[in-house]
């Protein structure tokens with residue numbers, strides 16, 4: 001009897017909503033291989049698109065060609081796209097009122113199904129013996145096509161307050177010296193949440209297993225969530241690893257800019273202090289949250 005194929009787990013979320021922490025908790029468990037944001041792998045190889053802040057290096061600190069994991073597939077990445085392109089969020093939201101809207105997106109070459117297949121082939125090449133593959137690509141459209149291609153996919157949607165996500169994006173932009181408008185960010189995270197909801201519906205029509213995970217819950221009791229998601233009992237040494245965010249042993253693509261530091265896991269509630277002084281933004285955020 002052959003071993004069953006690794007379980008494919010996709011993390012779907014907005015940026016700055018705790019998905020990298022979730023990915024890291026899962027990735028630290030025995031037998032699990034996490035690619036990080038797999039859709040950005042080809043871009044990291046070509047040094048194009050997101051990733052300039054860390055010179056498109058793998059979390060192990062070297063470039064894709066020199067990494068002990070990704071070098072196995074590096075030469076094939078030139079003509080193996082991993083990113084599934086799609087129209088902007090607002091256009092997608094308009095389309096989402098139509099039946100089968102994701103399968104009727106404007107055609108591209110190679111097709112979205114082929115790109116999803118590329119991603120799975122890469123996982124198969126670099127980690128054929130893993131029990132689980134974790135892909136934290138986050139993107140909703142990519143989630144749909146990956147779930148269709150993978151057959152045994154499980155989609156984890158990170159559910160976090162829109163106000164918390166917008167505030168985290170705001171802080172991030174300020175740190176980078178970029179201009180940031182809180183109302184614009186709140187609308188952006190709201191639209192992203194609507195899109196995740198519309199894609200979730202389509203995934204469920206496909207019969208794909210979709211789980212919503214509250215950020216606050218998995219940060220506060222990670223063992224319970226990790227054990228449920230991976231469907232196994234955790235060993236004492238695995239439980240010990242769940243106390244920290246630590247990417248030092250991983251070969252992960254992208255993630256948060258602070259991903260290279262090992263730190264203790266803790267709930268970030270700083271957004272509550274911010275909004276307690278900004279009553280208009282707080283009211284706007286709360287109103288948008290009720291509409292998702």
Ligand SMILES: [Zn+2]
Pocket residue numbers: 058059060061062067068069070250251252
């Ligand atoms: Zn590496």
